[in-house]
Amino acid sequence: MTGWLHDTWQWLLAVFGPVALALVVGLVAVLVWVQVNALFLVWLERKVAAHIQLRIGPKEVGPFGLLQTVVDGIKLVSKELITPRPANWVLFVLSPLLVFTPVLLPFLVLPFAPSLPLRDLNVGLMLIFAFSGLNVLAILMGGWASNNKYALLGAIRSVAQNVAYEIPLLLSAMSVVIMAGSLRLGDIVAAQEGMWFVVYQPVAAILYLVGATAETNRAPFDIPEAESELVAGFHTEYSGMRFGLFFLAEYTNMFVVASVAITLFFGGWRGPFLPGVWWFLLKVYLLIFVVMWVRWTFPRLRFDQLMNFAWKYMIPIALLNLLVTALVMKLVG
Numbered sequence: 001m002t003g004w005l006h007d008t009w010q011w012l013l014a015v016f017g018p019v020a021l022a023l024v025v026g027l028v029a030v031l032v033w034v035q036v037n038a039l040f041l042v043w044l045e046r047k048v049a050a051h052i053q054l055r056i057g058p059k060e061v062g063p064f065g066l067l068q069t070v071v072d073g074i075k076l077v078s079k080e081l082i083t084p085r086p087a088n089w090v091l092f093v094l095s096p097l098l099v100f101t102p103v104l105l106p107f108l109v110l111p112f113a114p115s116l117p118l119r120d121l122n123v124g125l126m127l128i129f130a131f132s133g134l135n136v137l138a139i140l141m142g143g144w145a146s147n148n149k150y151a152l153l154g155a156i157r158s159v160a161q162n163v164a165y166e167i168p169l170l171l172s173a174m175s176v177v178i179m180a181g182s183l184r185l186g187d188i189v190a191a192q193e194g195m196w197f198v199v200y201q202p203v204a205a206i207l208y209l210v211g212a213t214a215e216t217n218r219a220p221f222d223i224p225e226a227e228s229e230l231v232a233g234f235h236t237e238y239s240g241m242r243f244g245l246f247f248l249a250e251y252t253n254m255f256v257v258a259s260v261a262i263t264l265f266f267g268g269w270r271g272p273f274l275p276g277v278w279w280f281l282l283k284v285y286l287l288i289f290v291v292m293w294v295r296w297t298f299p300r301l302r303f304d305q306l307m308n309f310a311w312k313y314m315i316p317i318a319l320l321n322l323l324v325t326a327l328v329m330k331l332v333g
Helices: 002-016 018-052 068-078 089-103 124-145 149-180 185-190 202-215 240-265 276-295 303-332
Strands: none
Touching: 018 068, 018 240, 018 276, 068 240, 089 124, 089 240, 124 149, 124 185, 124 240, 149 185, 149 202, 149 240, 149 303, 185 240, 202 240, 202 276, 202 303, 240 276
16 A cells, blocks of 8 residues: 555656645645635634623534534535526626635645745735735626625625725735835744734734725625625525535635734744644634624624725725834834
8 A cells, every 4th residue: 555655656746746746735735724624613603602692502413513514514515506597607606616716825825834835925915915806806796697686785895895995904914014025924924033013013903904804794894795684695696505615715714814914913923832833823713713703792884884984094094004114114224
């Protein structure tokens, strides 16, 4: 058996090359990680909601209800894929795939540990923000192709919300880039050896976290999928695993934006005693817990309140913070 595995490995190296093979293996590992991460986060969210709102939460299937999300996933996969007759079939089917695919690419550059990013690109931060924009187009495509007024309203809301909140998100990240002098995520973590950037950039950190919450359509910014107004929003007409891809993309996006926040403001993999990857994951899941805490604590904003908050407050503050950061760095440098 060992000889067969060795021969297979040598054949794969000869055919694909070591770099391409490493990327393929990394992609398979990311796909497995995304599935397991989504299952865990769904279970965690149910538990957090139960404790905050004095509910029971999952507890029957498996120890502490851990297998409940596995059973729900199997049920979701086994459901029929229904396509509404008036829908645009091509765009309707393509939308869930286009939503899910871009969330895998940031894992190529996320620095879980000093030697762990699959590709340590010098524009890693730019790559993450560039591909995150495709998520908005996919949501708009799915809402429009559904030929459903609730889905279309949710898609339009999502576009308006993401355009508004992406600006302070990028501006807050640029404040850190100016301090670190690099778009490489590893360099940004290395620049925080003495002190985390959240100490120097508390305003940017707050703006980033608020903007990231809005970008991932999490309450109190879940206007695009407000159940009380739009049934389910942009994915109203989706069923089965097509809906499951939207679900996977949402929770994977939570992990990605939390990972970027940890990298930019909270020292990345840095920490005592434990290996770097464990510190990175611990910080990420702690931040995700805070996001869940906020969701089950605060009520949903009105759409006009949400847009006014971005354009009238967050964007001017982010611009001012960026200008002050550039001025201070110029004077210090």
